Amino acid sequence: MARFTAEHQLFRQTVREFVEKEINPYADEWEAAGTFPAHELFRKAGSLGLLGVEYDPAYGGGGADHWYTVVLGEELGRADCGGVPMAINVQTDMATPALAKHGSHELKKAYLEPALRGELVASIAVTEPDAGSDVASIKTTARRDGDEYVISGSKIYITNGTQADFLTLLARTSPEAGYRGMSLIIVPTDRPGFRVARKLRKLGNHSSDTAELVFDDVRVPVTNRIGEEGQGFYLQMEQFQKERLIAVYTALGGLQRAMERTAAYLRERKAFGGPLLGMQYIQYTLAELQVEIESLRQLAYAAAEGVVAGENVTRLATMAKFKAGRLVRRVADTCLQFHGGAGYMEEMWTSRYFRDSRLLGIGGGADEVMLRVLVKTEGLEV
Ligand SMILES: Cc1cc2nc3c(=O)[nH]c(=O)nc-3n(C[C@H](O)[C@H](O)[C@H](O)COP(=O)(O)OP(=O)(O)OC[C@H]3O[C@@H](n4cnc5c(N)ncnc54)[C@H](O)[C@@H]3O)c2cc1C
Known part of the structure; x- marks a missing residue:
């Protein structure tokens, strides 16, 4: 089944351009400042329809299917920093899902609608x-x-x-x-x-x-x-599912970009008479990581398919969040390692990716909390 239609790919292009034009040129400045202009950036994102792709058009949402959220996450994940994509994800898939699904009409008019336009953070x-x-x-x-x-x-x-x-x-x-x-x-x-x-x-x-x-x-x-x-606890548990899925989709974009950049660097970097990418150990390590990334992608896409079909995806979403939390650490560490001393420098993207990727195994439910859920879904309780 073709998961991404021509419309999805057009949307992918829109998000990619948004990242390249509105985030990446300012990423260093915002990292140094310890913040970013959320109101300014969210208005731009809102005007492109990026802040509520699946939400009800009656409140300014896109009324689109879940694959648009997959695309949004994957493309935001390719940004030059992890902080801004995370902030956008909070706006779209962490702070607003319960409001959109269970809020009153008046509450949605007052808060959801301006949030989707990027006017309220x-x-x-x-x-x-x-x-x-x-x-x-x-x-x-x-x-x-x-x-x-x-x-x-x-x-x-x-x-x-x-x-x-x-x-x-x-x-x-x-x-x-x-x-x-x-x-x-x-x-x-x-x-x-x-x-x-x-x-x-x-x-x-x-x-x-x-x-x-x-x-x-x-x-x-x-x-x-x-x-x-x-009902708050239950609504929040339901909302956490959205949070975990967007976090996984975003991680996938970051993982793929990190692998692309690392392979490109190693193709150019010469040692022992040839490009470092020619070292079998390096080729095998990167090939193995691609297997892991593809496994995560398939798990995430299976969860997305379940969402589209209206199924309970707790098991797959939890597995994907757990795997993503572990995998980003491994990939970030390996990419930094293969960049050598350059990889340890602040000016190289690997340092920021190494730091930023550490969060996924903690935020939105730590790895161990995911395992706690999986003990139940896998019937391992005594
Ligand atoms: C950068 C950042 C942004 C965040 N943004 C938000 C936000 O916007 N909103 C929000 O509400 N929260 C946010 N958080 C909080 C985040 O969700 C929590 O840090 C996370 O849920 C873990 O909770 P805790 O820090 O209290 O760790 P604790 O609950 O104290 O747990 C500490 C550690 O113990 C281990 N552990 C926990 N439970 C178990 C268990 N059952 N079995 C075995 N080991 C276990 C895990 O390794 C865990 O990391 C953010 C955190 C960070 C770092």
Whole structure:
């Protein structure tokens, strides 16, 4: 089956041009600045229809099939930095899927529609200083007071956190009810009591801003809740699936580009009387990595096919996220190694890729959290 039609390929060209024209020329500058102009860039992305390819056209989405999301991820992944693609992915597939699927018409008009145009920047706020992998142990509370929630607590490692206009926040709406005591709430960041406590410095993804956020009795209308009260944990688990899939598609683009650049470098670099690419050890190593990348691609495409068919793809998406998290580390390390001293230099792309790729095995569910899910899907529980 041809997965990508001529229309998909046209879209691929659009995203590739966007990356080459609007991201790559500024990547070094934004990496050095530790941030990028999200509002400016997202408006450009929005005008090209990149921010809501699958969302309902009634709110400005593209109403397209899931293969467009695959294309979007693959092409963003070819950018010269990991931070900006990650920030875009947060906007399109991490902070907005639950809002698009379960939000009220009014909430979607107020937040989704401008987010898809790139006018409002979104963050997903789940992780807390004392709760990351164990999402069910979050402590931030949203206490009901009449028609409002009063939010108290803090969130950490929040992507787009210093620039966000609104957060999709997971908070505890009834402390005693465990998994069923959480709700997803849209929190505009211009409310009194909200503040960015600090912008965090990181190992990689420097162009993406990451923040710790504090909520000190922040009031939002109860109508800002997505779906039913108490459904937040389940809605977030569903939303995580989108997050993991786009992360995998983006990783695939990055992997492929890294392999292309490494082969091109080794074809030119001479040692021991010929190009380094002529060394059988290097050829075999790169060929083996291509097998791994193709295996990941097939796993990811099988998951995408499942999404298109409306199936539950938890198993395949989890496997793909796990494999991608491990593989990017191996490929980034190998590419750097085969570039020698040049590969260790800041001016060579390999250094940034090495740093940026370390995140995938941690964010959006660590490798071990993926394995925890797979223990269940593979029937390995005792
Ligand atoms: C750059 C960056 C951007 C991020 N962006 C966002 C964002 O936008 N929004 C957001 O909400 N969060 C974000 N995060 C947070 C991210 O999702 C969490 O860091 C991640 O889920 C892990 O949680 P934790 O850091 O609390 O690690 P912990 O939960 O403390 O886990 C630490 C380590 O323990 C191991 N581990 C965990 N559970 C198990 C287990 N069951 N069995 C065995 N080993 C285990 C894993 O190796 C894990 O890495 C971001 C993180 C980073 C670094």
